[in-house]
Amino acid sequence: MSLYLKYRPKTVDELDLAGVRESFNKLINSNVVSHAYLFTGPRGAGKTSSARILARIVNCEKNKDKLGEPCNECSACKSILSGGSLDFIEIDAASNRGIDDIRELKEKIRLAPSELKYKVYIIDEVHMLTTEAFNALLKTLEEPPAHAIFILCTTETHKVPETIQSRCVSIGFTKATPEEMKRSFARVVTGEGKKVSEEALDYLSRSVDGSFRDGVKILDKVLSQSDDVQLAQIEEAIMGVAGYNVSALVEALTKRDSNTALGELHAATARGMDLVYLTITLMKELRNRILAGESKELVKLVFNLDEVARKIANSPVPELLLEMVIIDWGSIGQSEHSEDQNSSKIGKSDAKQKLDPVIKMESGEAKGASVDGSKSPWMQMKEQFLTGKRQAGTAKSSSSLAREDGSVTIDEAIEIFS
Known part of the structure; x- marks a missing residue:
């Protein structure tokens, strides 16, 4: 079993997003069960894991009188954890998106649960449903059976019709902060009885763009190779190369020094660095500099890199795309520098006359x-x-x-x- 599945949060307290923990605690304290929930947020933020926890909260045999943390020991909790319950159904809307799939769901949902208190349907990537399927789902949400609960998960809220959203209790998931990521990764490392340096954990927490799933997959890879993981191993797992520092390339681009930037790019590719990851990393570093007020001119470079990141996968010579962006960026800088020098000379001449x-x-x-x-x-x-x-x-x-x-x-x- 992968570490991501092994260390999936099983209780509300184990949820790493503080905002989601707070929402779940409010839900528990209200002691009210809604017929439909909408979990929205970026990929890898824990929406499906949280949906599984909610399914156990409402069905846990210890929560008959009042909602609380799932015990994960009763037969109801165990059947949901194992995925063996007939009353707990997960649907991937990306592959079951048509009206026929939703009609079949409507037929089955009318039947009473066979073993659990509530029938729980988790529909992942619900925004992928067709318009006809959404209309069919809406009719079910308007007149839901008392024994049925829907948990809809999506990364693209704007694609879910307002009529669906208005009938759901919404819980928003955000990208995890580095501190929340580190909390999650530390739990995995401790559970495996291994060691990862603080420097390596910090770097991993900053590098996976708020995705718990991506971070734990990287940990899974490095922990299988070493009992004491250091920064270089995390760098190699992420970038495909150990010990490469992207800051030199960023600095060269900031100065519009195309020769140095090309040299850094070639050094990275010679060592086998993934160009998509390199481009995304460059965009993030430049973004930080723009937000710090360093140079608004860098915005154009970020847009150019974003276009390259989208095209690299289908390019026969992906390195060429980055080279062209770097050369173009440097030539623009030289042109502007020449214009500034000419303006300066004219200005000095005028000043001397004055x-x-x-x-x-x-x-x-x-x-x-x-x-x-x-x-x-x-x-x-x-x-x-x-x-x-x-x-x-x-x-x-x-x-x-x-x-x-x-x-x-x-x-x-x-x-x-x-």
Whole structure:
């Protein structure tokens, strides 16, 4: 038996998502059993495992008068745990999605339970049902038999009709936090009587995108090979290569250094790293930098990598897709850098002209010659200014006001235009 099935939570207390534990405890304290529940959330979050726990809660022989934790020892709990009960039915909507499947379910649900208090139907990936099947299911949910309970599970809530959702008690599952993941993995490691370093557990908890199932599958692999698992073994199990640090590639991309980035990419592929995982890891690292306010320009790169991640599986040369993204990203950076340099040169030239203590107007207009031979507005303004100054007795032959080349100081120019 795989470790994921072996260490599936069997009680409410063993559920690793704190929010789900709280929802189940409220359900137990209310002592009310609904005819339909809707479990929504990402894959690997524990929806089906939680549905099995709920099936035992409502059928446990120790909970006849009041709901509580399942004992997992009575005949009802054991039959559900083993999957041998005729009154506990799990349906995969992905492969049983038609109206005929739901009609068959409607026929059978009318029959009273043979051994349990409630007949429990778990419909996994319920959003995969056809429109006709949903309509048939709706009629059952509108007039459910008193002995029947539906637990619908889905990763895509928006595809479940509102008419179905409104007739269910909804419990939302979220991606597990690294702390919740670590709690779950530590229980598996302890149960197997083996050791995994804290560093390795931390890395695993951050790397499986909130999926308990994916994390335990990786643990299953490494624990079968070693009794004392270290970080390098977890890295190899996840990435297909030990000891490769993706941060150098991220740093090169952030700097738009395509040569270094290509070198890091080739180093990773030469060591057998899975390109899909590498691309997804890059996207996550860049996302963290964007959220930290490092550079909004990285958003475009993340979108490009997302497109690559979708195409890699069907590409005859998957490495080429990543290479093209890196080269394109680097060339955009070089183009922008060149434009910045040109702008900088122009800016410096303008600044030098502005900071020159004497402004020399070399154009015909500045010297007083306009196109039609009349005095330019600039010349007229300057003459008025100088005349006013001389009349005030402030102009001297040696001063800039009497310069024959027509130049004026910055302060004088400001005064002319003010």
